[in-house]
Amino acid sequence: MRAVYAESISPQAPLTGLKFGELPEPEVPEDFRRVRVLASSLNHHDLWSLRGVGLGEEKLPMVLGCDAAGIDDDGNEVLVHGVISSPGWRDDETLDPRRSLLSERYPGTMADYVWVPARNLVPKPPELSFSEAACLPTSWLTAYRMLFTTSPAAPGSTILVQGAGGGVATALIALGSAAGFRVWATSRSARKQEQARALGAADVFDAGARLPERVDVVFDSVGEATWSHSLKALKPGGAVVTCGATSGPAPSADLNRIFFLQLKVFGSTMGTRDELQRLAQFVAVTGVRPAVDSVLPLAEAHAGFERMVREEVFGKIVFDHAG
Known part of the structure; x- marks a missing residue:
């Protein structure tokens, strides 16, 4: 599958380890659900990953990205909640001491597919485009x-x-x-x-x-x-x-x-699945929409990362996975 991933880590020159290319589909837990990603968005977390913060050499190559909107294998339009809690955790996910974000322990969203627990899927409001929806989860x-x-x-x-x-x-x-x-x-x-x-x-x-x-x-x-x-x-x-x-x-x-x-x-750190669902309803009802700085094809992700490094961004950089 196509993916934007960290091949190596460099605290001083993070973009030297950023790659776009083909990766094999990962091995994931049996209870994880597959989502065909139609849009993902860029966060500072992705730059920190390339610097080695929260991501170790032993995890490379690692697909980057915490945010995604797409379609699951049942045909549902979904948002992906990027906080992965422990299997038995049922409280506020952000308080789980063993939690992780996508692209830390499990492959992230900047790929043709992402796999997450079923509880991490939230219905995408029909009022939002996939690009708009991909801005919400982080x-x-x-x-x-x-x-x-x-x-x-x-x-x-x-x-x-x-x-x-x-x-x-x-x-x-x-x-x-x-x-x-x-x-x-x-x-x-x-x-x-x-x-x-x-x-x-x-x-x-x-x-x-x-x-x-x-x-x-x-x-x-x-x-x-x-x-x-x-x-x-x-x-x-x-x-x-x-x-x-x-x-x-x-x-x-x-x-x-x-x-x-x-x-x-x-x-304050991230948010829960329930908060993501309420956020999605809030923007659908009020008409508020994320400020999108630019939309780039997934293959041109490097340009988006460069724009973030130069601090030129206002709002969110979105990657279109259909292109």
């Missing part, structure tokens, strides 16, 4: 959980999204605006600031800028580059919700500010 699901499960803020609150442009940030802007939050966003790029406005941001600011007023909750997936600003932007008693650190871990937790202003810090 970054949009992460944003949904941050906004509606982890965050203490209610609609009508003012929230700040750091680093407008990436998949999680654009999802937070679109979902938050549709749900009735006053959404502010930051970016170093004037172009991305205007794109954030078009997604529904009520106002946009330069990275690190002083805000007109303090906010109820900050959503931060950037880490070191924005952490200090995130804490300073909060009202007393406010909260920061973090799901990642793409710029590196925060050098200081700034505990004096946290305890004196009684700030809260919440960690």
Whole structure:
């Protein structure tokens, strides 16, 4: 089968190990279901895999990708939930200490087929194209959980999204605006600031800028580059919700500010199958759609990865498996 895969690992030059070509179908557990993938999408997780984070040399070659929309062997249009929990686990999948993401222990979604447990399949709403649906299972699901499960803020609150442009940030802007939050966003790029406005941001600011007023909750997936600003932007008693650190871990937790202003810090990771199903229904009912940066044939995946490395992306890069 055709696949985009990691052939080797390099922390310094990750794209040297990225390949497109034919791989044999993998050996998978008997209870896994096969899905013919029609669209997949790119995440920072795929770049981290090529750097060796969460992926060891002994697992190579490994098909990359956590997100997919396609058709199962029964003819159902489905989304693939990329969190693979332990066989007997029935609680919140993100709390399973033995969980993994597709492309870590099991082959990922950037191939003609992917195999997952039956419980990892969610019906695709007919209102969504396969390209739109393929954007939901990782970054949009992460944003949904941050906004509606982890965050203490209610609609009508003012929230700040750091680093407008990436998949999680654009999802937070679109979902938050549709749900009735006053959404502010930051970016170093004037172009991305205007794109954030078009997604529904009520106002946009330069990275690190002083805000007109303090906010109820900050959503931060950037880490070191924005952490200090995130804490300073909060009202007393406010909260920061973090799901990642793409710029590196925060050098200081700034505990004096946290305890004196009684700030809260919440960690949030991915989301559950049930949350993915609710997210799919939410976008179908509201008309909100993922911001798609570009759609490329699967064979041209390298160009999409290069675009992410150069930080040129606004929204999601989608790979069309039909081409």
